Amino acid sequence: MKIGTHIVKVLIVGAGPTGLTLAACLEKFGISPDIVDFKNCPNNQSKALAINPVAQAQLGIIFGKNNVGKNSNIVTKLKVIFNTDKRLTTIDLKHLGWPCNSMLVQSQYDTEKDLIELAKNNSVNVRWGTRVVEVIEHDDAIQVVFEGPDNQTIKQQYDYVIGCEGKQSLVREAIGATMTPLPYSMYLALADFKLDIDLSEDSAYYFVYEDTFFVFVPLGKSIWRIVVKHNGDPKRGEYINLVTDPVMEKFGRNIFCGECLWFSQAPLYVSYANKLQSKRLFIAGDSAHLFSPISGTGMNTGIVDAVNLAWKIAFTIKGNACGNTLIQSYQEERIPAIKENAMATDRLTKLISRQEEHTDQFMPKMSNRAYIRNLFPLSVSGFGFSYPSNPVLFGKTDDPSIGRMDSKLTKLLMSSSEFIPDLSLYISVLHFLDQDLNKTALPCPKQTRLKGVRDVVVQWINNDEVADSSCMQVQQSPNIINIALLKKDWQELRQLGDLQVLRPDGIVVFRGPIEEHGEVVINLSEYLNLQ
Numbered sequence: 001m002k003i004g005t006h007i008v009k010v011l012i013v014g015a016g017p018t019g020l021t022l023a024a025c026l027e028k029f030g031i032s033p034d035i036v037d038f039k040n041c042p043n044n045q046s047k048a049l050a051i052n053p054v055a056q057a058q059l060g061i062i063f064g065k066n067n068v069g070k071n072s073n074i075v076t077k078l079k080v081i082f083n084t085d086k087r088l089t090t091i092d093l094k095h096l097g098w099p100c101n102s103m104l105v106q107s108q109y110d111t112e113k114d115l116i117e118l119a120k121n122n123s124v125n126v127r128w129g130t131r132v133v134e135v136i137e138h139d140d141a142i143q144v145v146f147e148g149p150d151n152q153t154i155k156q157q158y159d160y161v162i163g164c165e166g167k168q169s170l171v172r173e174a175i176g177a178t179m180t181p182l183p184y185s186m187y188l189a190l191a192d193f194k195l196d197i198d199l200s201e202d203s204a205y206y207f208v209y210e211d212t213f214f215v216f217v218p219l220g221k222s223i224w225r226i227v228v229k230h231n232g233d234p235k236r237g238e239y240i241n242l243v244t245d246p247v248m249e250k251f252g253r254n255i256f257c258g259e260c261l262w263f264s265q266a267p268l269y270v271s272y273a274n275k276l277q278s279k280r281l282f283i284a285g286d287s288a289h290l291f292s293p294i295s296g297t298g299m300n301t302g303i304v305d306a307v308n309l310a311w312k313i314a315f316t317i318k319g320n321a322c323g324n325t326l327i328q329s330y331q332e333e334r335i336p337a338i339k340e341n342a343m344a345t346d347r348l349t350k351l352i353s354r355q356e357e358h359t360d361q362f363m364p365k366m367s368n369r370a371y372i373r374n375l376f377p378l379s380v381s382g383f384g385f386s387y388p389s390n391p392v393l394f395g396k397t398d399d400p401s402i403g404r405m406d407s408k409l410t411k412l413l414m415s416s417s418e419f420i421p422d423l424s425l426y427i428s429v430l431h432f433l434d435q436d437l438n439k440t441a442l443p444c445p446k447q448t449r450l451k452g453v454r455d456v457v458v459q460w461i462n463n464d465e466v467a468d469s470s471c472m473q474v475q476q477s478p479n480i481i482n483i484a485l486l487k488k489d490w491q492e493l494r495q496l497g498d499l500q501v502l503r504p505d506g507i508v509v510f511r512g513p514i515e516e517h518g519e520v521v522i523n524l525s526e527y528l529n530l531q
């Protein structure tokens with residue numbers, strides 16, 4: 001993007017799920033990044049499977065519904081079974097009451113394919129076969145050295161560099177971050193197989209035994225990911241029997257059909273970086289945190305990192321942020337969220353490796369109902385996270401709904417983004433205009449209208465002829481959008497109050513009466529660059 005005579009250049013190192021999400025989001029927000037990967041072509045590994053509800057929701061708000069998970073099997077329940085056939089408990093994700101209340105399960109290469117398509121739709125192309133070999137941050141620019149496909153060395157300068165290059169991260173070294181792993185004396189053997197077994201393909205299964213555990217995750221069409229715990233360290237080589245032998249022994253028969261479709265081993269550990277950024281260098285995804293595959297959080301946490309960083313970089317480059325305040329909040333927000341995920345992964349790992357204090361929480365007894373029905377699904381879905389109160393952006397508030405996503409607003413934004421394609425580029429001030437009470441929304445006064453902030457007036461219509469559409473746009477001008485809702489949707493949404501302020505990633509910034517609109521604008525103008 002050109003600022004005056006200077007073209008602002010952004011580089012993403014690594015085209016895994018994190019780098020691809022970041023590239024697609026940046027382009028959608030009006031910034032064209034370079035993205036490179038040393039591999040010669042996209043990934044062909046099965047690895048991460050589940051796209052969790054929060055990643056679905058954030059990508060849905062930005063790109064519209066159904067853009068990722070195109071090949072997926074939909075999983076709505078997690079069943080915990082003891083000794084092959086004793087059902088301990090079932091966790092049903094629909095208790096979340098969220099617009100996305102399932103896991104979309106597909107191989108990581110399918111997810112990356114969806115993200116590559118999204119990035120391409122937004123004009124980003126990955127430069128495959130290009131390795132970053134050196135990154136040096138100077139006061140005014142970042143110098144990057146690449147090795148191209150023909151081993152040719154190229155030097156280039158960038159304004160922002162984001163390391164999404166996984167476990168071995170050069171950018172992490174360049175910002176001086178360290179990671180301390182919390183290791184477990186166990187590892188996982190993982191394989192994708194067609195199975196001959198009577199299990200429901202809308203459920204993932206945790207089989208817990210005195211001495212081991214297995215996880216079965218359905219990819220659809222009778223193909224399952226089987227994960228088996230072993231003690232010690234992974235072995236070198238393809239030992240598929242590390243998966244098949246223990247399962248056949250516990251099930252008392254051979255449930256595997258045909259060839260193994262994919263096999264891998266992964267050590268179990270949790271670790272995260274102590275910092276995520278220096279001045280203009282950032283890390284995201286596996287470069288910033290490593291989770292054991294057991295909780296299915298690795299890829300999803302990377303996607304949420306990417307979304308958080310993308311809109312902040314875009315706002316900063318476009319001059320919609322005051323200095324570096326906004327961009328600094330990437331680390332302030334993401335480190336606590338990453339820590340929370342690390343703790344949840346640690347609990348889950350201890351739970352299924354049968355460390356008693358944790359196992360007890362899952363026993364189906366009355367006192368555990370709230371945990372099993374509500375808290376655990378919240379943590380698995382990713383929706384449990386909230387960002388710490390930021391006194392400038394959020395104001396001082398004890399309102400627990402601030403700093404989080406809201407299910408009803410998320411649903412509204414996901415459906416709106418289909419017909420208002422650039423809704424996501426803005427901080428949205430949503431006015432809930434109640435025609436019944438003849439209240440008038442205060443349109444953002446011209447002199448306080450902010451770049452990057454857009455008014456959305458939401459009102460209800462009662463028209464049976466449009467019963468199929470859940471909401472529809474009635475009018476759009478550059479800064480004010482009118483959304484008309486069917487009465488049934490309106491009745492749900494009006495409970496949210498009069499005025500909501502939402503960030504491009506769907507996080508609620510403010511919630512209150514319309515009369516406080518002026519104060520919100522003043523708060524935002526301190527945070528963003530008032531034009």
Ligand SMILES: Cc1cc2nc3c(=O)[nH]c(=O)nc-3n(C[C@H](O)[C@H](O)[C@H](O)COP(=O)(O)OP(=O)(O)OC[C@H]3O[C@@H](n4cnc5c(N)ncnc54)[C@H](O)[C@@H]3O)c2cc1C
Pocket residue numbers: 013014015016017018019036037038039047048049050108130131132133164165166167168170190264265266284285286287293295296297298299300302
């Ligand atoms: C066996 C296994 C099973 C897993 N199962 C799950 C699961 O079920 N659920 C889950 O959520 N997560 C799972 N994970 C973790 C998940 O795969 C990762 O969290 C995810 O891939 C992280 O994405 P990323 O984009 O941050 O990094 P990566 O996927 O590692 O991508 C980094 C990219 O950067 C490129 N690169 C590296 N260095 C350079 C360089 N110097 N120059 C240019 N390019 C570079 C690499 O080629 C790579 O393409 C699993 C991981 C493994 C290994």
